[in-house]
Amino acid sequence: MPIIQLSEKDSKNRGILITIYVILILGAVTQIFPFLWMLSSSLKDNIEIYKLPPRLIPPRPTMVELQFNAPEGATKKQLEADAVLASFYLLQKRPDVKEVRTKFFAHGKLVYELDAPQFQAKKLWEAATVSKATERQDWIAGAGGISKELGGRFYPDGKNIEPTPPPAKQSELRAVAAEVLTKADLASTPRSILVGRTFAPIFDSYRKAYTALGEMPISRFFGNSLVVAILSVAWQLLVCSLSAYAVSRLVSPAWGRVLLLFFIGTMMIPGMVLTIPNYLILKEFPFRSLFGIPFPHANLLNTFWALILPAGASGFAVYLFKGFFDQLPMELLDAARIDGATEMNVFTKIAMPLSKPVFAVLGIMGFMGSWNDFMWPFIVIQKKELWTLMVGLYQLQNSAGEPNVVMASLVLGALPVILMFVFFQQYILEGIVMTGIKG
């Protein structure tokens, strides 16, 4: 209950209330700002991210459009070669230019266009080296490949487009572009150079984050985390609900007390003391030998089992389930038994549907716990293809130098948690309150 009651609407209490709102709103800014900053950093390019003072809203990246008159009777291959060459030289000369658009005209009609983003400069360069080292034929082949990859469009019959007005003012960038073009030795003749802005490359950091960990795309780690979290939760709910149901309903009160203590007593064991022995147990799972007799065992390290199986032992889940099952009306369960239902049927057809809220709360909290976990997956999984996203994020921030790429990957790591909150707010709030009664 609020301390200030509705009946007390005097000016003093109103003053207190206003103060409270002001503090809360200021506090809310401190909550949101770091995430805005993360988002804003992830949208910056490699130059903007180091600019001082930093800007919260990064400017739209620069784009240069180069227009050419195609030589009479030019083939598609020739135009591709010119486009790649011109784009590459300008992108290489000016890393702040995030996109170069080339357009070729014949008799006033557009015949070929190509959009080359800055992050593809390396590929353009690879095509360029092919041409420099050998014949122009190879160069054309290389250019044709990249033109296709970047979605270069060729219009054999020409295409009418709105004529762009000639640029009003001279800019330094246009001068640079003109200089690059004169040195590039192109078959086509420059027609016009336009400098503009584009939205297209602001997600470049995300594109880079996707492949920042080498041959393994970040979606792989994302998927691993998802699989591990879902299976861990399923296993935990299964194990703990069955046990709690038995403790609550199937054994005598005396046994119930002993078993409950057995399960929830584990909540007192700190995770740190279990880390090393659990690692060794999973290395030779379950035992190397039992009372001196060799026992069949397998190495579960570097498998998802190492992450999923231990998640089943949650004293907190048993405790919550048991409390919930205790509240179920016995008459309902007995009615099913009269009808000849087996215990498993009573559990799955009656107890479980009635306990949806507790399943939902534990399921969502368990999912988030597994998704957010770092230490245990980091210790038991060395194989890169099995890393979870949190391990991937750790390795990425440890190795990659570009903060904007790291920030982009953080956004990817935070996104599922935010989505979970949006969709399952009620269960998450309940779950948080329940951790309070864990003590």
Add this chain to the structure above:
Amino acid sequence: MQEKHYSAFNKPKWAAVLFLLPGILTFLLFRYYPMVKAIIMSFYDYSIMNPPGKFVGLGNYTRALQDPMVNLVWKNTATIVGLSLLGFFIPIILAVLLDEVRGGKVVFRTIYIIPAIMPAMVTIVLWKWFYNPDYGLLNIIRQGLGAQPLGWLNDPKLAKLCLVLPGFFAPGYTALIYLAALQGIPKSMYEAAIIDGAGYWQKLRYITLPRIVPMMGIMLIMGLIGAFQMFEAPFVYTGGGPLNSTKVVALYIYEEAFNFYRMGYGTTMAVMLFVFLLVLTWLQVRFFKTDPDS
């Protein structure tokens, strides 16, 4: 009391056994067996190739007590835990404030809870960027205010505080637990106080706070138990540096066990940590018992 939960039916014993089997096996295998194994391992110079290795009796324990690094990591841990207590009242204040909110409850709750349920890794890496001495936000703000830039995580004097500071900015999770306790306070208590002429501060002091004192005790102990096992923050922020100033107990255990494969020694320190936390847990149980509401 308990009887009414048990039906008149004579349920087959095998059903109970089947229901309990996966749970008992899982808990035995991943909780009790490793606990026992940890204690046994602490008496060995454990060898991974040829377990359990050489029996050394209390050797690991006497070694730990003489190890200057053990001394240092416990001091570091205690200091960091102490610093984290500076933020102990932030969630309580937030809860008291949130309790007064009448309009826009959902908005405030959402804004305050999302940073608190973020993956720790996301928060840590984000703050690591804030702490960057050259391009980080914190130094940029300091320079904007005309102050000298600081080394933050690179400064042995500041690094410990840097580990706990982000936590002060994410009080939402704990605040929500307090808020639940606050909402349980009956309206009639406040109304009675109003009749007696109590103002806001009197009600806060004599009605609200006394009702959440037991919860504060529980949260304090739970927070301490968690903080003493702190691993991710020092591991990712500093790796224990600079000059070992953020090397904490869990980090030292991890390094001994998984970098140098001294599993026996690592486990010994983990068992010592366990004993220490057991004392805290015992305190927690006592707090829990004195809670009038539970």
